[in-house]
Amino acid sequence: MVTSVKEESSSKCFNGYQKVFSHQSVELNCKMRFAIYLPPQAEERNCPLIYYLSGLTCNEQNFIQKAGAQRFAAQYGYIVVTPDTSPRGCGLSGEDEKWNVGSGAGLYVDATETPWNKHYRMYSYITSELPIIIEDNFPIISDKVSIIGHSMGGHGALLCAFRNPGKYKSVSTFAPVCNSQKCVPFKEAFDLYLGPNSESHKEWNAMELVKNYNGPPLCILIDQGTEDEFLDQLYPTEFTEACAESRVSVILNMRDGYDHGYYFVSTFIEEHFKFHSQFL
């Protein structure tokens, strides 16, 4: 059965269209929105697909309004899907009280603890439910898929790649949370979503997952600002060392003077498209 999607907005952009759709999610048990950029090439043929996973506090709008990615998606002929970062409006106690728990803070995990486990299954949504919806409704090339993420979304992109060997042709991240168990804002949400058992938290930690990665060759690009206000929580150098030990190819660019925000993302987004074009 094809999941029906409802078009919420459509704006012409670089000869393609930036659109937003809503749909009822089975995994998340709520209505969800995602943004999708359809390049001009998508009117005539199927196109490679890039997922962009956003950070804490974001919805499907931050990236499409601030990163300036549409120009490069049109240039390369890539469809770009930007999901929301969490379920919303589920009526859970504490759902809208903190920036690091609940709405805007799905953390790209599957919660095991009540009441969060009824809705907070962003990992399964991103890797299982949404791909079927996209494939059923849009002209993608299903074996040419890559993933980008920023901050919490960088952690999400790494999880998706390490847990699904071969599913994504390449991964790139901006200021990713590389060691989720050492990231203070994540700790509170992990305890609530997954329980206080830190062994289970390892399953959602890129630094742990890379140690056991033995899938097809995977190439990761990381851009990291040196003036990032969260840098002490991100551990990019340690992660790069762990990748080297696991023979996962990684390029870490330390970007002098850049902080954590979207001015940084918009500065280097073109390089991320160029990086992915080697694999798509």
Ligand SMILES: N[C@@H](CCC(=O)N[C@@H](CSC=O)C(=O)NCC(=O)O)C(=O)O
């Ligand atoms: N200036 C930003 C600083 C914090 C920030 O960049 N937050 C990120 C996500 S943090 C980790 O997951 C972000 O994407 N914020 C939304 C945005 O549109 O900038 C700020 O004050 O948010």
